[in-house]
Amino acid sequence: MSKKTDSTENAHNTSGQDEWPLWEIFIRGQHGMSHRHVGSLHAADSEHAIKNARDVYTRRNEGVSIWVVRASDIAASSPSDKGPLFDPSRDKIYRHPTFYDLPDEAGNM
Amino acid sequence: MYAQMVKSTGKALLSREEMSPQERAFQDRIDQGEKIEPKDWMPEGYRKNLIRQIGQHAHSEIVGQLPEGNWITRAPTLERKANLLAKVQDEAGHGLYLYCAAETLGVSRDQLFEMLHTGKMKYSSIFNYPTLTWADMGAVGWLVDGAAIMNQVPLQRTSYGPYARAMVRICKEESFHQRQGFQIMLTMANGTEDQKRMAQDALNRFWYPALMMFGPSDKDSVHSAQSMAWKIKMNTNDELRQKFVDETVPQAEFLGLTVPDEHLTWNEDTGHYDYSEPDWNEFFDVISGNGPCNTERLEARKMAWDDGAWVREGMLAHARKSQARKAAAE
Numbered sequence: 001m002s003k004k005t006d007s008t009e010n011a012h013n014t015s016g017q018d019e020w021p022l023w024e025i026f027i028r029g030q031h032g033m034s035h036r037h038v039g040s041l042h043a044a045d046s047e048h049a050i051k052n053a054r055d056v057y058t059r060r061n062e063g064v065s066i067w068v069v070r071a072s073d074i075a076a077s078s079p080s081d082k083g084p085l086f087d088p089s090r091d092k093i094y095r096h097p098t099f100y101d102l103p104d105e106a107g108n109m
Numbered sequence: 110m111y112a113q114m115v116k117s118t119g120k121a122l123l124s125r126e127e128m129s130p131q132e133r134a135f136q137d138r139i140d141q142g143e144k145i146e147p148k149d150w151m152p153e154g155y156r157k158n159l160i161r162q163i164g165q166h167a168h169s170e171i172v173g174q175l176p177e178g179n180w181i182t183r184a185p186t187l188e189r190k191a192n193l194l195a196k197v198q199d200e201a202g203h204g205l206y207l208y209c210a211a212e213t214l215g216v217s218r219d220q221l222f223e224m225l226h227t228g229k230m231k232y233s234s235i236f237n238y239p240t241l242t243w244a245d246m247g248a249v250g251w252l253v254d255g256a257a258i259m260n261q262v263p264l265q266r267t268s269y270g271p272y273a274r275a276m277v278r279i280c281k282e283e284s285f286h287q288r289q290g291f292q293i294m295l296t297m298a299n300g301t302e303d304q305k306r307m308a309q310d311a312l313n314r315f316w317y318p319a320l321m322m323f324g325p326s327d328k329d330s331v332h333s334a335q336s337m338a339w340k341i342k343m344n345t346n347d348e349l350r351q352k353f354v355d356e357t358v359p360q361a362e363f364l365g366l367t368v369p370d371e372h373l374t375w376n377e378d379t380g381h382y383d384y385s386e387p388d389w390n391e392f393f394d395v396i397s398g399n400g401p402c403n404t405e406r407l408e409a410r411k412m413a414w415d416d417g418a419w420v421r422e423g424m425l426a427h428a429r430k431s432q433a434r435k436a437a438a439e
Binding site (some may be wrong): 045054059079 | 275
């Protein structure tokens with residue numbers, strides 16, 4: 001891809017002047033989980049984006065709360081940073097409980 | 110399918126030796142089942158093919174609202190009307206998920222619409238057939254959505270992340286579409302003589318167009334190999350068509366309706382039904398713009414776009430003004 005997208009996956013740079021800006025949509029489901037990214041949509045402003053998100057992403061009672069963020073306001077790590085960012089945590093298996101071998105007599109821990 | 114005859118870049122499938130190191134690494138990722146994400150490096154052909162395929166799929170969802178929209182005001186009961194309205198609304202949603210997936214590849218929504226409106230991009234041939242009676246709502250849900258689901262389920266595993274995720278959402282929502290169609294057929298097939306005749310007539314008219322949805326026969330499908338290597342196409346056209354026939358024929362029998370194919374027979378040896386191919390000349394004719402409703406569909410689409418222009422402009426102007434006012438007050 002010769003053109004570089006600036007921030008999120010959806011922040012395309014070919015949009016014309018008169019296209020409604022793109023918003024990333026986050027929805028919190030019923031069970032007290034965090035807001036989760038569900039997709040994106042175009043809308044004139046944030047209020048409009050929330051209304052559209054309700055129609056596009058919660059037609060089946062999927063959510064109790066909606067966040068909308070302008071796609072161009074999201075900063076994201078780049079694929080080329082994958083190594084430096086995430087490799088250091090790969091070999092630290094002692095961060096997982098299964099690393100520590102305990103006798104059965106110690107009970108559940 | 111919803112994306113029939115997606116033209117590839119025209120190049121033959123590259124062997125590993127012919128690939129650049131970057132292309133080879135890319136193919137390895139796909140072979141290992143990794144998802145390709147928007148900012149990852151990808152061959153230009155992969156990007157172009159995907160834009161065509163996802164775009165055509167999105168256009169099909171949007172244009173696909175028209176044949177059914179035709180019956181919303183004339184649905185026989187309030188319940189049927191609410192069901193159909195929900196289905197058509199879903200199709201708008203599915204179009205939107207797919208447009209967003211296509212946009213991650215660097216094409217804008219307005220560009221995609223323009224390509225649809227000028228005929229540079231296609232939509233599925235199936236939506237160029239008219240919906241003449243209420244029974245057609247049953248046949249469309251049962252056969253057309255049934256055929257679409259057959260293609261979309263494997264596409265949940267496609268290599269391009271945003272496309273796969275859109276497919277997951279779509280599949281989750283779409284199974285009600287086929288069921289609501291089948292229920293209409295069931296009611297009519299068990300109804301009065303006139304209703305039964307309408308149900309049979311709808312099956313007669315939609316059977317072959319539904320078979321065409323899977324695209325030309327494998328032997329004439331020149332673009333498949335590369336798309337399959339890239340996992341943007343998961344099965345061949347004939348594989349999916351056969352699967353559709355095998356699943357649908359017993360359903361037609363259950364309804365007490367006759368599939369309009371005198372050569373349809375169960376083949377013990379293959380474990381599949383033998384069936385007649387659709388008229389491929391008709392298919393090429395419809396896809397190139399000469400179907401019964403091509404002009405009408407495109408006109409309706411363009412009218413909606415043009416008539417909505419003042420709304421789009423007005424909302425944007427309002428948003429910019431409020432933004433400026435807010436900035437001034439701070």
